[in-house]
Amino acid sequence: MKRIAESTVRRLSLYLRFLEDFEKRSIGTISSDELAARGSTTSAQVRKDLSFFGSFGKRGLGYSVPELLARLRQILGLDHEWHVVIVGAGKIGAALAQYRGFSQRGFRIVALYDSDPEKVGRTVDGLQIRPMSALTAESHHHRPDIAVLAVPATAAQEVADIVVAAGVRAILNFAPQQLQVPDTVALKEVNMAIELEGLSFALTNLRM
Amino acid sequence: MKRIAESTVRRLSLYLRFLEDFEKRSIGTISSDELAARGSTTSAQVRKDLSFFGSFGKRGLGYSVPELLARLRQILGLDHEWHVVIVGAGKIGAALAQYRGFSQRGFRIVALYDSDPEKVGRTVDGLQIRPMSALTAESHHHRPDIAVLAVPATAAQEVADIVVAAGVRAILNFAPQQLQVPDTVALKEVNMAIELEGLSFALTNLRM
DNA sequence: GACGTCTTGTGAATTTCTTCACAAATTACG
DNA sequence: CGTAATTTGTGAAGAAATTCACAAGACGTC
Structure with a gap:
């Protein structure tokens, strides 16, 4: 094709x-x-x-x-269920975990991870936060297709490497950090800074 | 140019x-x-x-x-300050209000609005949530350049019309709803569903 | 200060994406 | 049944974005 x-x-x-x-x-x-x-x-x-x-x-x-x-x-491949893991249970990660749009479209959140021991064990929307260190082992069971990264920029590449090694084949990255992944892994970046700067450019250059 | x-x-x-x-x-x-x-x-x-x-x-x-x-x-127009209003103080709106990346790059959040009387008056990161009905009047004072929409899809177009009428010339839309704005207004859409579906497509069609 | 090495800036070539424009198919209707 | 009105599907044309490729400038070294 x-x-x-x-x-x-x-x-x-x-x-x-x-x-x-x-x-x-x-x-x-x-x-x-x-x-x-x-x-x-x-x-x-x-x-x-x-x-x-x-x-x-x-x-x-x-x-x-x-x-x-x-x-x-x-x-679009929406005729079957995809398994999603969310990494990072901060503000963004938690908001994503509760976002209804996921399940509505066949994206099932199978796990939520965080490296902060303070957060591990808490529950977000019926999902218990698991320690980051458990991701690799638990992935044998969950078989995640997609990882959503909502971690600090400094941790993003390391986490990406881990989820790729764990078998994830697609990443949605919310961290403001350009990731490098093998080209067998699909990658989308959502970067608010870039959008804002695009608007700033438009305001500066278009009209006025 | x-x-x-x-x-x-x-x-x-x-x-x-x-x-x-x-x-x-x-x-x-x-x-x-x-x-x-x-x-x-x-x-x-x-x-x-x-x-x-x-x-x-x-x-x-x-x-x-x-x-x-x-x-x-x-x-990129980052050599001066832009005034930003956030509309919608739900999960996403609140997370955005606390996001450090804004001020770091010269985007100053001048106000946070919500139509829910329950939320109005609360404080998010030192910013008091104001009633939606006050947006138009207060904009004469704040002179916002950019509006960030974090409202439900059903309200998004209506809110967009209001902020445009209030003089905003750029919109960053997080609501999963395609907006119509005059072409004098710059618009960026951040839509997680589209990104996820792009990954789903990639997983379905590339390799395997 | 001449020579070798490096890296920019940019027209031209190429590739990719969008728009045009029209034949072919389908329906509506007298 | 025939004619008018629609709307698709698609090659061809056009526009836009990317890549090529190379002359020109800048530095380092002897």
Whole structure:
């Protein structure tokens, strides 16, 4: 299969969200134009994005909402459960552990780790915080697919190495630290500083 | 000035971070190659990115770390203070209010708002939570440049309209809801669901 | 001060991504 | 059944981003 651009995958996620909304409102059919309007893109872009995976629409009619929903879920790999471990039970880690969006979309949090002995043993949203030192051993049992890192920047690379060694194949990094991982491991960085600086740049350079 | 790509601005933020690190380690000079290695990009990319704004290096030598730092800060608009309001004092909003990275980089949180009367009046990190209804009036005084939205998805668009009307010209949106804003307003979305789905896609399609 | 080594800055080439534009398919309707 | 109105799927064109490649400048050394 041809390589799919990251921008395409991001848009597929958006389309999925819009379709869920359309389904909730019992709309059975949707055109690429209507989908595009919701995501500030163009109908051609929507059709091109979908065309990488097959042809799901009916000419003259549009796309069946439930059908396209199912196809998108399948394409994005949301048709089965992923095991997630969260590392770091500070403010961000705890907020993530309680975030409903995870389980809603088939991401099951199987464990929450922290290296601080003070925090170990406490419970967050029904999940007991485990010591960092237990991660490797417990991973044989939990078989995590994805690790979410919510640790200080200074610890991030070390933790990344540990979870990769423990068999995790995807990392979502909230620490403000650029990580190095083998290219067999998928990596996404969420970095508020970068977003803020992007806004600062826009405020400085665009208009005024 | 030519339009600068978003990807370029993101990389400038990264370079800034690396340079801060080099400065801390008292490294006086850096080559585009060394900068590239830290950010998994290429030296040509680094030089091209910088070339949009001038020529800051010395052939045969590289870039002066303090000088390039200063120039990048200026380019990104980090050479003066921005006023930030946070809307939503739930888990995420509260965590953001306490996040040290804001003030460290010249983003001053001038107010924290919530519509829940239960939360109004409480203090988060020395900042009293104000009622949402006061935002418009108080903005005349605070003159916020940036609004950070940490509200439920269902409220996000309404809040966005309010802050835009109150004079905010940049929005950082943490709500899982695609916002519509006038194109005079800069907008960044941080959406964990999209990142997770990107990882799910990678796990499903790449290898295995 | 000439020579060798290094690294920038930047047009040109290449690759990637988006938009255009239109034939083909489907429905609606008289 | 035929015609008008839609809307998809997709090659081709266009735009944007990245990489190449090399002349020009700067330093170190003898």
